[in-house]
Amino acid sequence: MANTEGMTFKFSVFKNEDIEQLTHHEKVTLGHIAESIEHNRQMSGKNPRNTYLVINTDEPYADEVIEIMKRYGHWGDSPELNAWAIGPDRYDVVVASDKESAITWYRQTLKISDDEWKDYEVNDFPMNEQMRFENDCICTLRQFVSDVHEFPIIACWTE
Structure with missing residues (x-):
């Protein structure tokens, strides 16, 4: 056993x-x-x-x-997920376990230079509020990413 x-x-x-x-x-x-x-x-x-x-x-x-x-992080309790809206104008919503890894991953993935990064904001984004996603799905961000197993990810974007 x-x-x-x-x-x-x-x-x-x-x-x-x-x-x-x-x-x-x-x-x-x-x-x-x-x-x-x-x-x-x-x-x-x-x-x-x-x-x-x-x-x-x-x-x-x-x-x-x-x-x-x-x-692969699929055993026991999953890490607590949080979200941040990151961007200079239109915001990508990044879901990860912690803010530092979300920012690092985002900057590396999008290849954002230090100079460009000065124009960016990082704001907490709610995981548990109902919202409408692009496929007309109305659910929380936590529900929307519940089938995702590898983080960080860009889950959606917002104005």
């Missing part, structure tokens, strides 16, 4: 052969629940049906997979 210490229980998984053992009524109910979840994800601008790899913790290679997940 793998060492699952620190694992965050983020997903619910049912084995298909276990679902087959349910009564017809239970299968219909489970189907309605799945449809409701898909609808809610779609309304939030997310992919309604993600596909995941599932590894049983009793597999002999589970500890190796856990180590890979840890290296």
Whole structure:
């Protein structure tokens, strides 16, 4: 059995052969629940049906997979994310775990010189307020980036 210490229980998984053992009524109910979840994800601008790899913790290679997940920051609690509006006029909204890494990443990615940087502002940006995104998705920035696994990112832009 793998060492699952620190694992965050983020997903619910049912084995298909276990679902087959349910009564017809239970299968219909489970189907309605799945449809409701898909609808809610779609309304939030997310992919309604993600596909995941599932590894049983009793597999002999589970500890190796856990180590890979840890290296990529997908084990245990995710870092607390914050956002900053960065720019001289139109602002890119950068999501990262801390302000310093967000600024450093942004400047390196966009190749902004020290001289150009003098015209830029960096302002806190709310992660938990409802807003409209370009695909008419109305949700919080935290919800909008919930399927993203590598940070920092430019999540959107604002005037």
